Amino acid sequence: MISLRANIEEYKLPAYSLIDFRSLILILLFLIFLPFSAVSQSRQELEKQRVKLQNEIKEINTLLFQSQKKEKTLLSDLSDIVQRIGVRTKLINTINEETNQLNIEIKENERQVRLLEERLEILKKDYANMVVQSYKSKTKNSRLMFLLSSESFLQAYKRLDYLKQYASYRARQGEEIKIETVKLENLTDYLVETRNEKEELIAINLKEKDSISEEKKSREGLVKSVKNKEKKYIAQINKKQKEEREIDAKVQKLIAEAIAKSNKESNVKSSGFALTPEAVALERDFISNKGKLPSPVERGVIVRRYGKQSHPTLKGITIESNGIFYATEKDANARVIFDGKVLAIQVLPGKKKAILVQHGNYISVYKNLDNVTVQKGDLVSTKQQLGKIHTDKSTGKTILAFVLFKEIHRQNPEEWVYKN
Structure with a gap:
C-alpha cells in the first residue's frame, strides 16, 4: 500500500517538474517570437518595396525604351539607362536586405525546431516511463485492491482521486505529444518554404546583377558618344x-x-x-x-x-x-x-x-x-x-x-x- 502510494506520488512529481519546464519553454518562445515578429513585419515591407521596384523597372522598359538609338536621342537614351540602373541598384539592395532578413528568420526557425524536438523528446520519455510504471503497478496490485485496502472511507476517496488525476494526466500527456508533433511538423514545413524563398531571391539577385552589368557597359558606350558632342548638348x-x-x-x-x-x-x-x-x-x-x-x-x-x-x-x-x-x-x-x-x-x-x-x-x-x-x-x-x-x-x-x-x-x- 505504501509502495503504491509512493508510485502515485512519483508520477505527480514529474508533473510539477514538467509544469516548470513548460513555463520555461513558454518564456523562451515568447522571447524568441518577440524579435521574430518584428523581423517578419520588416520583411513584409521589404517584399512590398521589391515588388514596387520590379514594377517600376517594367514601366521604365515600356515607357522609356521605345525609340531607336540615333544621334538626336543619345542624351535621352543615356538619361533613361542611368535611371534604370538607379532603380535596379535599389532593387538589388532591397533583395540583399530581404535575404538577410530571411537568414535571421531561418536561424530563428531552426532554433525553434530544436527546442520543440527537445521538448517532444522529454514528453515522450516522460510518457513512456509513466506507461511502464503504470503496467508495473497493475501487476502488483489491482486498482480495486488498492481502494479496498484503504483504512478509512476518506483514505479510499483520496486514493480514488489520485487514480483519476493520474489517468487524466496520462491522457493530457498523450494529447500534448500530438499537439507538439503537429507544431513541429508545421514549423519544419515553414522552414523548408522559407529556405526555398531565399533560394528564389538569390536567383533573382544574380539575374539583376547580370542585367546591371550589361547596362553599365551600354552606359559607358553612350557616355563616350555624348562626350564627343557635349557642348552641343549643353547648348x-x-x-x-x-x-x-x-x-x-x-x-x-x-x-x-x-x-x-x-x-x-x-x-x-x-x-x-x-x-x-x-x-x-x-x-x-x-x-x-x-x-x-x-x-x-x-x-x-x-x-x-x-x-x-x-x-x-x-x-x-x-x-x-x-x-x-x-x-x-x-x-x-x-x-x-x-x-x-x-x-x-x-x-x-x-x-x-x-x-x-x-x-x-x-x-x-x-x-x-x-x-x-x-x-x-x-x-x-x-x-x-x-x-x-x-x-x-x-x-x-x-x-x-x-x-x-x-x-x-x-x-x-x-x-x-x-x-x-
Whole structure:
C-alpha cells in the first residue's frame, strides 16, 4: 500500500517538474517570437518595396525604351539607362536586405525546431516511463485492491482521486505529444518554404546583377558618344531651360491677372482669389488630401523631379524643374488631380497647350498637351481627362509636365501626389 502510494506520488512529481519546464519553454518562445515578429513585419515591407521596384523597372522598359538609338536621342537614351540602373541598384539592395532578413528568420526557425524536438523528446520519455510504471503497478496490485485496502472511507476517496488525476494526466500527456508533433511538423514545413524563398531571391539577385552589368557597359558606350558632342548638348539644355522659364513666367502672370480680376470684381484686396464659400470648402478639401491626390497620368514614370538638380548625365550641369515630368504611354491623356474649375487654356510653342485648373487658391497646371477636351470655365472632377499628351517624334516619348501653384507661388507636387 505504501509502495503504491509512493508510485502515485512519483508520477505527480514529474508533473510539477514538467509544469516548470513548460513555463520555461513558454518564456523562451515568447522571447524568441518577440524579435521574430518584428523581423517578419520588416520583411513584409521589404517584399512590398521589391515588388514596387520590379514594377517600376517594367514601366521604365515600356515607357522609356521605345525609340531607336540615333544621334538626336543619345542624351535621352543615356538619361533613361542611368535611371534604370538607379532603380535596379535599389532593387538589388532591397533583395540583399530581404535575404538577410530571411537568414535571421531561418536561424530563428531552426532554433525553434530544436527546442520543440527537445521538448517532444522529454514528453515522450516522460510518457513512456509513466506507461511502464503504470503496467508495473497493475501487476502488483489491482486498482480495486488498492481502494479496498484503504483504512478509512476518506483514505479510499483520496486514493480514488489520485487514480483519476493520474489517468487524466496520462491522457493530457498523450494529447500534448500530438499537439507538439503537429507544431513541429508545421514549423519544419515553414522552414523548408522559407529556405526555398531565399533560394528564389538569390536567383533573382544574380539575374539583376547580370542585367546591371550589361547596362553599365551600354552606359559607358553612350557616355563616350555624348562626350564627343557635349557642348552641343549643353547648348540644347540651356535653350530648353530658357523656354521652360518663359512658359512658367507666362503662367504666373496669367494667374496673377486672374487673382487681380477676382479681387476687383468682389471689391476686396487680397494676395489670393476672392473665393466664394463653396470655393473655400473646396480648397479645404484639397488641402486635407495632401499626399493622397492621384497622379495626373494613369500610368507613368517620373523622369524629372521638382527643384534644382544635377543633370543625370552631364557633369557640372544643373537644371531647375518647376514641377514633375512624367513619361507615360503613347496617346495617354492627362487627368485632373482634384475637383476644380478650368481657369485658363494656354497655347505653348509648337502649338502645344497647357491647362490651368483652379482648386480655391491652388492651381494645378498640365503642360505639353496636343489637344484638350475641356474649355475655360468648365467644372472638372477628380481623374477627369483633360487632353491627349504630346509624343515627341524624335525620342518617341510621351511626357507630361505637371506644375502646382498656391496663388503665384510654386509648390513641390511630390508632396501632394500619392506615391504608389
